[in-house]
Amino acid sequence: MLKYEPHVHSNHSDGNNSVKEILDEAIKKKIEIISITDHDTLNGSLEAIEIVNEEHLPIIVIPGIEISTKNGHLLVYRIDREVEKGMEMAETIKAAKELGGFTVLTHPFEFYRHGCVKPNYFKHVDAVEVFNAKSYLNFLASYFANKYKKPIMAGSDAHSVYTIGYGLTLVDLNVEMKHKNDNTVSNRVFEAIMGFKVKIEGKRVPLRLRLTKLFK
Template identity: 30%
Template sequence: MDDQTSGAPGADSTLPAAGPGRADIHLHTNLGDGWISPARLVQTATLRQLTVIAVTDHDHVEGARRVEELLAEQNSPLRMITGVEVSTRHGHLLGLFVKKAPKPLRPVQESIDAIKEQGGLVVVPHPLGTLVPSLSRRRIDALLSAGYEIDGIEVYNPSPANSSRRAAVRSANEEWGLAEIGASDAHFWQHIGAGYTRFPGRTPDDLRRAVLDRSVRAGGQEQPPARLNPGAYVAQCAWSWFVDPPRRMIRRRREARLERGARDG
């Protein structure tokens, strides 16, 4: 599904091109549970003058690969990070700069290890949230105390999954000291860039360095995200609950067959 709703006034306003880079590193395509086609994602992110994006569909990287192909075909200046939103037993987790998706439904500790083994960065999405599976403050405290490396945390996520917890997250991060990430968590094209991360530089490598040295800044609060018809959210939830899970299961079975074939071959 794609482009089924109309945007609010100002939904297509662009972000300034000058100054630090702006990255939206939490985006979902319609190859996952989003309603954004890869082509529309590229078009909108370019219009809004983002410099870096990360496609982070749940538990697979097919959407990211398709967006990367489109950017190469168009010789676009927009730069992309391959990412994934991992469904762990304890809540969702973003892996950035990955090559493949970690296996879902494992303990969060194993998911962090799987991301780090690929040289990836670990970001906690919609922390402390209650509407979708999210890491709790107690869980994050325990992970950090045990020495698990978390690189960043979404302190600004404009989706309903996190908006009510924003003050609590900022307060907790005064203790944690994690890189402060802003991201849209967009499932609709109208929301691309509604949350973003400012960083010194313009490239994915610049962003990686900025996350690691904690020089990123969360943005997006200056303008509320586009308000869509409630029916759009209901339809997207139905897509997320009834269409995307079977597709994920089919992907996992296909990947398992390929792995068995590789071992037996």
Template identity: 35%
Template sequence: MTLRCDLHIHTSYSRDGESRVEDIIRRAEEIGLDAIAITDHDTVTGARYALGQKTKVLIIPGIEVSTKEGHLLVLGVTDPIPAGLPVRKTIAIAEKMGGVTILPHPFHMWRHGVGLKLKDALELVDAVEAFNSRYIVGTANRKAARLARRLGKPCIGGSDAHHWRYVGYGSTLIDAEPTVESVLEAIRSGKTIASCRMTPLRTYTRQSLRSTWRRLQRRIPNLRR
């Protein structure tokens, strides 16, 4: 069967997420998604919490790891993966855990794209996020899609939603049964079709500025006074 999935979503458990798990799930139900992946930054707490919710939407646990070279999505894991390690080592850890590795926004200059620092990055992972809804122009998405096709890598689409309103803006059609194991295997096998629509520029800009301010606050404690 064909499942419509959003494979890149952040909740309030993420350091820059704005919406509760319950609101994310409710939105997914309202727009008819079959599955969502909870991929908070460097934590699986939100994913674990989501797994305990009563919903018809399939919850795929995951994490977006901040590697030394940039961000890496890992789907199908419920244990944390250390941040700050080289991406190659992080991928090896994820594989041992049985996770599916995906390069999110690999060529986005201000989004910690691994592909900008590691030329062979796309060859190392199971799949590539060829469509990410949080972009200003589509150049980076098109480059990711083009290189993924050249390498024969499966392409996925994700909203990268940091607010419930934008869940589903990026989606992936997956030929799989409604189980986590089936979805992960289908991604590995390339049984995916990715699509995307742009998150409103005003929202993207506001969220980016807020995220930058939070990072500055963590680095310079006096800013909090």
């Protein structure tokens, strides 16, 4: 099983740390795959890919972005162009899929964190983040993912290097996939997720770390 951290924010949006600091911490924690999912920009992901390729770092980067829609936040992976923010959720999902994107509802039902609160959108996404290390409503995400028979993922929603790895999607792939950054690997990862060949692993972010982020 490969450790995939699919939900991290850098200082390209509202995260505290640089992309290099994030990559170094992920490697230190033996995470093999990572997506930097900054709000409404791919800049963090693109920088991560550049750094990994230039420095030959032992980690796979899958590009990602957290898009602000009218109906809540949406994680999108495997795209090389940004999708316009502020559109309806259904319209955003459609636009992302036209670019070859893999769409994931993140922290659903948490309206105070811009989570989608309408269960009907579960039908249209590729997968659901059923464990978010900051969420109090993971049980609802799990319930509706099961109801609509959707693949599942877990993510840390890390805004600091301290909480990277608090939510991991363990992907059933051969270890030979490590250290390769190309579309083949990305496709294999999401094929495994769609085939329910994953396990989720996580722990809640302690309140003290959340308060540190809040008052920093």
